[in-house]
Amino acid sequence: MKHTHSYDAQGKQLCCTEEKKINAQADALIKNKSVKDCCCVTDDHNQLTNDDGHDHANSSDSNVKLFLPAAISLIALLIALILDNYFPQPWFTGWLRIGWYVGAYLPVGLPVLREAVESIIKGDVFSEFLLMSIATIGAFAIGEYPEGVAVMLFYSVGEVFQTLAVKRAKTNIKTLLDQRPDEVTVIHNNQAVTLKAETVNIGDIIQLKAGEKLGLDGELLSQSASFNTAALTGESKPDTKNKGDAVLAGMINLNTVSQVKVTTAYTDSKLSRILELVQNAAAQKAPTELFIRKFAKIYTPIVVVLAVAICVLPYFFLEAYVFSEWLYRALIFLVISCPCALVISIPLGYFGGIGAASKNGILFKGSNFLDTISTIQNVVVDKTGTMTEGVFKVQEVNLKPEVNRYEILKIVNALESQSTHPVATAIHQFIGDIDSTIKLNNVEEISAHGLKADVNGKELLVGNFRLLDKYAVTYDINPATIVYTVIAIAYDHKFAGYITIADSIKEDAQLTVDTLKKLGVNITMLSGDKSSVVQFVAQKLGITNAFGDLLPEDKVNKVKEIKAKHETVAFVGDGVNDAPVVALSDVGIAMGGLGSDATIETADVVIQDDKPSKIPSAITIGKQTKRIVWQNISLAFGVKAVVLILGAGGLATMWEAVFADVGVALLAILNAVRIQRMKF
Structure with a gap:
């Protein structure tokens, strides 16, 4: 069953609350702060989960929009490089040339500058946005216009790829979450009525057409039906259910029209409970992830101080000190040291594992x-x-000769109807309908033992032999000699016999x-x-x-x-x-x-x-996730350490710096996404 949407007088689609909730739940899983807090992709990312609640991540229009600022900057930069190096024009000089490079910079630079300011206002001064802003503005200040634009351009492209990677990772979580239809068809007075799923009561009968998705947990009333449970279980093979079997919200009916009796309220279904659990998953961070986040908060200010030192300290030790040269080295150092690869790829690695x-x-x-x-x-x-399997079947009923078989099985069936244990279900299926005239008093379920009740003023015990021992009921058999699971019965303080039940592996x-x-x-x-x-x-x-x-x-x-x-x-x-x-x-x-x-x-x-x-x-998914996370940590630290040393020594340019930051971040992101393509 597909989601049903409402429209206003102008035909504009109104928001679907359920879909918005699911989008929010999936977003919460990424990490405590939103992706926008870690990206320079402006508000385009927010449009992916906009007010209509739909995720447009897979649409080509949305992806084009994400890359549009970078495309504009790239075209402007290429034209400028051609005019600078291959077809020089006398008019392309002075303020016109500077203005052109500024125009190429703004589409990708403005969002980062805005984020830097907002971060400072919020108290997060040493953010990656500030690092990139200082580095690129500094490049403009010393006349390195092409490199200033290029650094911000490649940074922006890297962030767009990161956003796409996050959206891809969210897809599997959303597949798990978005399993409940908003509306279901309920049979009232022999009439099919469409109702909101959350308004359906326990005991109502749902009519499920072929291809429709079940909205609530229930019991199958039809003789049999095949269900697609892939979205819930990952299992592609259809699952055939028979009359009386439990069916869960999210299952899709595959063949004939079926009827299901609702057994659980909408908010109490297993799927609803799991949705609540998923919502809270973001709070549980891995130690590695927590360490990296704390590390980044300390690491970034240190990097800024070191960059200032690289620029200023040589003045006191070198006779031929050239400010622009050491400023350039400091700017390279800032670009290289941007912690994006670590801050983004590690949570993304864990999110990919989930x-x-x-x-x-x-x-x-x-x-x-x-x-x-x-x-x-x-x-x-x-x-x-x-x-x-946990699906038991009665194998043998062995009662004492003096016991009235019909009467004892009737009261045992009535008592077992008070339990949802698979053993109780097996006994009920074997004996049949419950005699409504039997009155049970003081019904008690004794954990790991069985059930106890008073029937006609006499004590009835149904459970394992430990239950009989607990109430000092003697018996003349050795339970250890019976291979099958044994349900012992005692009535009026006397051993009445036992029922054997078998379960299959x-x-x-x-x-x-x-x-x-x-x-x-x-x-x-x-x-x-x-x-x-x-x-x-x-x-x-x-x-x-x-x-x-x-x-x-x-x-x-x-x-x-x-x-x-x-x-x-x-x-x-x-x-x-x-x-x-x-x-x-x-x-x-x-x-x-x-x-x-x-x-x-x-x-x-x-x-x-x-x-x-x-x-x-x-276990394998956990091992692979941890392996990928540590691969990313090693890659980021290794490359950055090498290029940082080269940059401080004047042996690396902005282009090496871009690779150390954006290139490593892209490689780490691609590595993190790789786990989603693995088969387990």
Whole structure:
């Protein structure tokens, strides 16, 4: 479903609030200050996310507009150089010649001069804008007009390329964010009515045509439907859902008209929660990024002082001191030392990493987690919903002979309807409709144990055997002898029997384990499920360290044991019980599809499609991002150091200075963008 827009009386399109919000969210991810604060591209950049809320970054008109000032300056500069060096004209001298070069300078120079003044007013005196302004005005002052124009021209072109690179990086984030249609079609009194998505209530029925995008989380009422989940998960293969399956906002219906029952309010859908998390990602800066920003604030004033020293100090030591010569060297020094390559390429590198991850269905809540995950030594995974499908099916019902099978299953089904756990869903699907005449009192969910309630004045327990032990219910079987997951039942303080449930291993679980081992990462599997089931799954996958029958606090203790060895830990889980251990780990990873809201809120990384193979992908993206960032730091410092020395010694001209600044910045930007083209 496409966005619907409103128009005023003159036919002018009004703003789309949702799109404006999404643009703002994506912009916030770049860094704390806007791109305009780091560029000399005037207000053209702002036009990319203007009042109508649309991103025109990919339109040719917008790109032409960005390059227009530089194109005008380039043409004027080329004409001046031709008249100066190849076809000299007697009239091209004096004030006319100076005026021509000033005219060539203004289209690219005025925005920078304006930014320099604004920065000074805001208290940021030693900005890169001031450096470029001093350097180019100084070049004009000593008669080096062509070089003054050229420096500002190439600086401007570099900033335009930087803007384009940022826009490209934003695309992947926006693809993740812009998944919700503004309006949906709801069936009211057998009539199809178009409503604003945020006004739809839980329980309403949405009609979804082929090609339309789902606006809210819900339950599929139609027998089956195929959905394109690529924008959410990065997975191109259509996902077929059957009646009763959960479908999420952002999925696109591919075939027939389908009906979906809304189960979550618009603002509480998983996608809405993830949007809020994305909004806050900019606050989480990587240590490298924070260091460079602090470094630039100290570095720039020092450079200005050194430039003044280069110009003035030789006067006291040299007999043949020529002011214009040493001023020229000082100006070269200023151009070379401009920290643009560092200040821009490093945040862009991290932003590119976040964008590449989003393209693959992985959400990093901040660039600091890209750094941390690149150093992970241990990955600890939950079993159910992480390495296994989390879709259980009843295998066997084994009840005591004296128990009324029909009656006990009815009350078990009624109690399990109080839980959203996959085990409860499996039991409900096996037994069928819930008997509305059954009255449950004092319903209680006991973490990592099961459910308890009073039925007809008698206590009903449904959960694992630890639950029965907790309430001193005796039983005559050994749970360890049963391979499958076991749901024990006790009624009126007596053991009534058990139900066995099986879960299947995810198809990419083996690939996940193999890839993590190749990366040199240790794997541990923890689960609240019975040990025999955990060991069975671990043996199949080749995981050596696996532990079952764990309470939430036991999982926390296991992770603490690993961290006590001074090793980094990433924990991957999907249940509410996993939230404490996710918070404890160095990097908490949540499965975003089946995962609970609490775990997604606590996690540092969210995997949209629940595929464990995205875990090694996330680690690889972190490693590649860090590698690219350090390549940029080394390149910028290395080239600048060499050319700074040459400039101070009078061996470098403005042209070498331009390469050391703009050239290095362009190379760093291109290197940063490279991660978005990689396949993970």
